[in-house]
Amino acid sequence: MPPNYPSILRQIAEAVRPEIGKGKVAGYIPALAKVPPDKFGIAIETVRGEQYYLGDADERFSIQSISKVFTLALAFRLEGENLWNRVGLEPSGNPFNSLVQLEYERGIPRNPFINAGALVIVDILLGHFSDPKAALLDLIHNLTGQDDIHFDEEVARSERETGYTNAALANFMKSHGNIHHPVAAVLDVYFHQCAIAMSCRELARAFLLFANHGSVPATGERMLTSSQSKRLNAIMLTCGFYDEAGEFAFAVGLPGKSGVGGGIVAIIPGELAIAVWSPGLNEHGNSAVGIKVLEMFTTLTGMSIF
């Protein structure tokens, strides 16, 4: 018998209420800094199509790094295991940012979820699509059934105007031969993917792909092989939360991905996807309340991959 999700969601919301609005909203671009810190939404969708949600679960926000899972899925489907010649599979394990490791490892990023890795994934997509931004939106429209999900151009423009670290990473990898297309083209796609706006409900539905072993529950369309889906889940578990990945695996024990917009999505293989949004971040750049919600969720449901 599946858990009583509505009751569990209410319990969680009750418990984290005092924390909501605390933490520091990402402030590196104005469009993110102005998001009200007390936004809070949760959405669950099961592989059977049941939906549970509360709070601001229908309000769209900047998904930021969560987009890296979508671009990775696109690239993995097209390249298969060849992908790993250009980007690694290991946790970055580095409290300092990734430039150091990138230098020691000669332009091969540790994994596709650090910024450098996501830039290489974009470069790969540029070799397959004349318009990777459109291809990415297509995928998300397919996964969610929502055709009006799009880029927030104000966010994308702000990302570009402050994106010197990403420009440094792309130029550095280009100097090592691991970026094949013009740096400006790579950055343009990257700044847009970070600026996709989605709601918790849309994110939960989109991530059902990974909970459902690679096919879309609503349509039955197979997008990834079962093996590819499992492997993406493994990467999410080991690399999905910056240098807090081990901590998250330890405390929550689910594959997932976070973004500095305050969103987190996680999945229980074979069962469901859950998305949380709360903009206040902890010192690792992950949603503080989001982590807590997921921790409680696994405790209360007793669900765990371990």
Next chain:
Amino acid sequence: MPPNYPSILRQIAEAVRPEIGKGKVAGYIPALAKVPPDKFGIAIETVRGEQYYLGDADERFSIQSISKVFTLALAFRLEGENLWNRVGLEPSGNPFNSLVQLEYERGIPRNPFINAGALVIVDILLGHFSDPKAALLDLIHNLTGQDDIHFDEEVARSERETGYTNAALANFMKSHGNIHHPVAAVLDVYFHQCAIAMSCRELARAFLLFANHGSVPATGERMLTSSQSKRLNAIMLTCGFYDEAGEFAFAVGLPGKSGVGGGIVAIIPGELAIAVWSPGLNEHGNSAVGIKVLEMFTTLTGMSIF
């Protein structure tokens, strides 16, 4: 219906036969260097007590770093979450060895499975036991029901005679205040724990503790809470295979731990533990055949935590 384990084991043994005896046996101490490279054993034990094995599954070998799971379990049971004040939970992610990271992070090892972390765990055990070596053997005797498992003193002596890196790590952490007991005492326990000799069948049985959510199937004795057991599994998945942890999670997808003696143990939560022994190592210091065996095992059984 559970998979047909005997048939699967035979298929695997057939497939890896050409690889057996290849790879480089650990050569840093004579006692390990003289192990015949063509040794090969597999053992499975399920939480229901069924046992399947083949090859040299009853021959004892040096478990080396696999012992770190046992000392961690002992320390975690005693200290609970306080443990994480003195050792981290994050993958080390460093192809260079851990001294660099240890320096940047002021003497706090990244996780309990790198050598530095295992030395801190020993230091913690020295605060709880007058004879941590005896306590460690007691635990293993309890888990396996085999009272004659012991230290290979020749191996322990060799470890000490060549253990300058470990002496460097312990002294360095002592300079940062993260080793409380005399360096010599810490090293003595550490060199002994690496020198424990166990067979595949014994290792599989001992690791049932982690497949069985913290209680020993044979006796029903609860050693860890269910939550503690899950958390140890999460650490094994993210940190159990040196800098190949992400690769292993990606390709195999099971919590486990390897040792340079050529042993690997992995678990499927709720179902079984599987131990492999093949002394030839890959470039990451993990048993080359062992990794391959586990990869085939998950493919053939369709079992995965993802």
Next chain:
Amino acid sequence: MPPNYPSILRQIAEAVRPEIGKGKVAGYIPALAKVPPDKFGIAIETVRGEQYYLGDADERFSIQSISKVFTLALAFRLEGENLWNRVGLEPSGNPFNSLVQLEYERGIPRNPFINAGALVIVDILLGHFSDPKAALLDLIHNLTGQDDIHFDEEVARSERETGYTNAALANFMKSHGNIHHPVAAVLDVYFHQCAIAMSCRELARAFLLFANHGSVPATGERMLTSSQSKRLNAIMLTCGFYDEAGEFAFAVGLPGKSGVGGGIVAIIPGELAIAVWSPGLNEHGNSAVGIKVLEMFTTLTGMSIF
């Protein structure tokens, strides 16, 4: 009595003849790769105006990093000690390139002679001059009396087309707030300064400024205070030769600066400047024959600052 410079130059030329044409010419841009490896020139000019030279001492070549001394002199004259708020004074001491150190030190380059430091110096000049390229040529025209020294535009263009590492450095420092002008403007000046073409005789004369405690011997014009001149010499001694700076100080014992075009200039304070050109580089990126020439020069003249 001053040494017999003509005889000493002949002795040196004789001794290094078998080495000429060996080593690897810088090949990262075509314009440098096509320079004949057997070019060889030496020029000495004393503070009293005596000139001694042999070989290809009148042929112009790409001065590359030697230009960093000229831009530093310009910036130091304008900013004085404030300069050191934005760039350090310490040897980089890093066999890996400077990106790592730059990251640990939050965008403040270790010294003005590593590329990152030279980019900051350009950024500073952009705050003082509407046309820093013209200002730089003016300085060199003043120092040498040669008004036709100019940029090799083919080299400058090639530098830009392959300058991804420098673009990475400039973007990275911009992300840390240590580049104030547009990255493209900074890179344009930098790629041009590296492309200045000068001969050994012109370089020796220009560096007399530093041998003559800050005033130009030919005109008497004071460009730097005596203290500033001494300080620039100290930086040349400790930082002028990439990660071979200590080796050079040990073997030669003179302040100087090298470039990957195969040029090296060094000075004996109060006495002379000496420039050598031989395009074959050693593994540190310094002219192999050039280092040898200077080592012999100090041995044969008995001149040393130590």
Next chain:
Amino acid sequence: MPPNYPSILRQIAEAVRPEIGKGKVAGYIPALAKVPPDKFGIAIETVRGEQYYLGDADERFSIQSISKVFTLALAFRLEGENLWNRVGLEPSGNPFNSLVQLEYERGIPRNPFINAGALVIVDILLGHFSDPKAALLDLIHNLTGQDDIHFDEEVARSERETGYTNAALANFMKSHGNIHHPVAAVLDVYFHQCAIAMSCRELARAFLLFANHGSVPATGERMLTSSQSKRLNAIMLTCGFYDEAGEFAFAVGLPGKSGVGGGIVAIIPGELAIAVWSPGLNEHGNSAVGIKVLEMFTTLTGMSIF
């Protein structure tokens, strides 16, 4: 005409008086922590035998790292250029301590003045002397004419009791094969050399060896070739002041060596040696007043190697 040293010393003493007693005395061992912070002495001795001094110039203090110049001189005399196979010549350039660099460079210390390098020098001396401690005292007795200079055994004992970082370094280099004798023997010599007690006047006289191109002025005994002496001076200039070496070369411009006991010795080649003692340290571990004294000394005398 040489400068009026007595007048200059008085001027300096006057100027730095307000700074004396400030700064932080080295506190890592009790024997150093209890030194009164307001101690202050200066001593000059010229190669012609003239002596000038003031303040506590006759009081002995712990010379600490200054001893590394003496052990290096001993080893260089015995090994010649072979020495550089086991220790480098480059500035360490690392604000973090040297363990990181040692790891990247496989156990070869960057230079003989970082602790790791000094330990290798001791290991070399252990291959030449049955009693390196006696050999070291012999050298110092010869250089100074003072036979009662000896180790402060209380300091040596304290060094040992807290010397975990040095034990880590020695063990780590032993693991890389760059320490040939037992770690304990190496550390014993090292802890004693740091504990040598000398006065400013004795230090100034001892360092005349390096000002006088390798022979002892008082006796005419040649200890180093002229070339060896110059080279030791070059190392002192580039590596003598930890990660402040470039700063010191820039501001003072003389070869020298500092110790955490608050002593600094510097030389003007061909002219004199000057020793200062003031226990308050700056953030780089060098005597704050000592640096200032030397800076003023070069300004007021106009003496500089540049």
